[in-house]
Amino acid sequence: MKALTTNTLKTNKRGGPMTDNEYRKMYDKDPRKAQTALFDEYLGYVYAIVYNKLRSCGSSEDIEECVGDVFSAVFISYDRSGSFDGDLKGLIGTIANRTAIQMYRKLVRHSDTVYIENETTELADTENVEENAERSVLKNTLLKLINSLGQPDSDIIIQKFYYNMNSKEIADKHSMSPASVRMRCSRALKKLKELLANEGYEMKEGNI
Amino acid sequence: MNDKKKIGFDILENSDINTIEEIGTGKMNIDKNARERMLKNTMNKYEAEKKRLGIAQDTTSENNENADSVTGVEVYERRRLPHFIYIGLCSAAAIALTIGSITMLNRRKPDAPEIQTPVAEVTSTAATTSTGISTTTASSKEAVTVTAATETSAASAKDTTAATTTAADSSDKTGGDTETADGNTPSDTTVSAAYTNPHTDRTDITQEELDAAAVRAVKQLINYYDGFPNVAQPDPTLGVMLRYAFYDVNGDSVPELFIRHNYELGNAYMYVYDGNDYVTARFNGHDMNGNETVQETVLSVVEAFSADNTIGMMGHQGGSQSFILYMGDDNTITPLYEYTLYRSYKDGRLSEEYTYDGDLGKFGEFLDMYRSYGERELNWIEYDLNEK
Numbered sequence: 162m163k164a165l166t167t168n169t170l171k172t173n174k175r176g177g178p179m180t181d182n183e184y185r186k187m188y189d190k191d192p193r194k195a196q197t198a199l200f201d202e203y204l205g206y207v208y209a210i211v212y213n214k215l216r217s218c219g220s221s222e223d224i225e226e227c228v229g230d231v232f233s234a235v236f237i238s239y240d241r242s243g244s245f246d247g248d249l250k251g252l253i254g255t256i257a258n259r260t261a262i263q264m265y266r267k268l269v270r271h272s273d274t275v276y277i278e279n280e281t282t283e284l285a286d287t288e289n290v291e292e293n294a295e296r297s298v299l300k301n302t303l304l305k306l307i308n309s310l311g312q313p314d315s316d317i318i319i320q321k322f323y324y325n326m327n328s329k330e331i332a333d334k335h336s337m338s339p340a341s342v343r344m345r346c347s348r349a350l351k352k353l354k355e356l357l358a359n360e361g362y363e364m365k366e367g368n369i
Numbered sequence: 370m371n372d373k374k375k376i377g378f379d380i381l382e383n384s385d386i387n388t389i390e391e392i393g394t395g396k397m398n399i400d401k402n403a404r405e406r407m408l409k410n411t412m413n414k415y416e417a418e419k420k421r422l423g424i425a426q427d428t429t430s431e432n433n434e435n436a437d438s439v440t441g442v443e444v445y446e447r448r449r450l451p452h453f454i455y456i457g458l459c460s461a462a463a464i465a466l467t468i469g470s471i472t473m474l475n476r477r478k479p480d481a482p483e484i485q486t487p488v489a490e491v492t493s494t495a496a497t498t499s500t501g502i503s504t505t506t507a508s509s510k511e512a513v514t515v516t517a518a519t520e521t522s523a524a525s526a527k528d529t530t531a532a533t534t535t536a537a538d539s540s541d542k543t544g545g546d547t548e549t550a551d552g553n554t555p556s557d558t559t560v561s562a563a564y565t566n567p568h569t570d571r572t573d574i575t576q577e578e579l580d581a582a583a584v585r586a587v588k589q590l591i592n593y594y595d596g597f598p599n600v601a602q603p604d605p606t607l608g609v610m611l612r613y614a615f616y617d618v619n620g621d622s623v624p625e626l627f628i629r630h631n632y633e634l635g636n637a638y639m640y641v642y643d644g645n646d647y648v649t650a651r652f653n654g655h656d657m658n659g660n661e662t663v664q665e666t667v668l669s670v671v672e673a674f675s676a677d678n679t680i681g682m683m684g685h686q687g688g689s690q691s692f693i694l695y696m697g698d699d700n701t702i703t704p705l706y707e708y709t710l711y712r713s714y715k716d717g718r719l720s721e722e723y724t725y726d727g728d729l730g731k732f733g734e735f736l737d738m739y740r741s742y743g744e745r746e747l748n749w750i751e752y753d754l755n756e757k
């Protein structure tokens with residue numbers, strides 16, 4: 162199965178992501194073509210945001226459904242206002258975030274579930290602030306150490322443990338055999354554990 | 370005492386957008402089919418939402434043959450007729466399906482006693498091949514059973530069924546798929562016939578016995594795969610899981626065995642109990658080239674449906690082949706619907722032939738029907754891969 166390279170936020174002549182203006186010009190000529198171009202450019206971005214929110218409770222069908230909702234909302238937003246108010250990527254990110262949270266609530270049927278970083282109405286108490294700060298430090302530390310593993314090990318670790326891809330899928334992406342992926346993954350994880358130990362952390366059992 | 374802080378990948382869950390970008394949106398592995406599925410879904414939602422909100426903007430491209438159509442009332446008039454026809458067709462299809470199902474069920478009932486005929490053929494084939502093919506214990510088991518069947522001319526249905534079971538089982542062990550197919554498929558028909566799988570009429574089967582048989586089947590499966598992380602190579606980092614469940618699909622009081630694992634691309638299986646072991650079930654289906662072949666109930670997805678006596682099988686990403694199967698009380702399996710990338714079949718007959726179903730449009734139609742059967746929740750038992 163051929164996989165698309167979704168790192169596609171570099172498709173215009175300037176080498177940067179598609180802008181509001183570029184979308185409008187394309188849309189005036191051929192709306193469907195513009196929508197498809199925008200879809201292709203931001204699919205990886207939207208999918209990653211939605212995946213991040215729904216990975217613990219949704220199936221791949223739920224994620225795909227939500228991605229459809231996001232792009233539909235983005236297109237409708239443009240149709241109604243005639244522009245994206247400048248920051249196209251920011252708007253898509255915001256819509257993706259909110260749509261994914263709605264889907265999450267629908268899936269877990271707990272309407273009181275709150276994503277702290279997205280709910281400005283939630284007043285953060287001192288405990289939340291401290292907790293968030295600590296989580297942020299942990300996230301940054303983990304990402305820094307994963308990145309220090311270098312390519313392709315850092316990618317393999319993220320793909321294996323964050324995106325839950327199996328060895329075959331990862332192998333296809335890196336033109337390796339599944340056995341090589343497993344071997345690299347095993348070594349990279351061992352190295353990561355050592356790096357974490359040097360920083361005073363221990364990998365949780367479930368991740369070993 | 371270990372005072373190190375614990376850290377896991379779960380810390381990355383529910384990250385903010387910046388962190389997600391740092392993790393890498395380019396690391397996603399979205400295949401072409403998934404992209405096309407999502408784009409199609411997006412456009413469907415978009416069109417529906419646009420209609421709901423009354424946004425009349427025309428977003429059709431020059432590639433769309435309806436690009437010159439006018440908006441407004443005329444659009445509604447144009448759509449009303451196809452919609453009406455669509456409802457009519459749906460109703461006709463529903464009626465046809467109902468009549469077809471009733472006819473099929475009516476025809477199935479009288480078929481049951483006639484199973485004795487192919488059984489006789491199978492047993493005689495087994496008797497003749499047993500001398501020439503192999504000298505394994507499996508073939509000697511056949512011989513004993515066949516003798517018993519011929520000695521008692523007034524053998525009950527129970528005895529003959531047991532003979533069939535042993536015969537089919539022996540072909541299973543010797544790997545003779547096509548031999549068994551010949552024994553079960555009328556040679557002069559073009560329609561996929563019911564495949565008679567091993568079956569038992571024993572009434573003294575205990576759950577302990579089935580548990581043990583299930584574990585044997587699981588172990589056999591693990592041994593089939595080189596590198597499957599088993600006792601010899603425990604490697605929890607692979608994250609491989611294997612689980613199994615019992616479910617009596619055909620209501621014969623002997624549960625079928627379902628197994629799933631996620632090794633490599635993952636696979637699912639359904640086995641039938643032959644009185645001693647869980648063995649692979651088979652059916653007469655069609656391959657990608659349209660040839661009738663004996664297929665095993667092994668695919669990326671094999672699941673019991675909510676609808677009685679039915680199971681579904683589906684390939685990866687709705688890939689190459691998918692099936693909706695009917696399982697008779699005596700473990701016979703008949704394909705109700707088959708989908709391949711080039712053809713569709715209904716009741717074993719070719720119903721539609723098309724060029725490569727690249728956009729999975731035909732698969733979508735099949736999937737709607739597949740889902741209408743409803744997945745049945747099973748009680749899965751996790752198999753400990755480190756278990757001796």
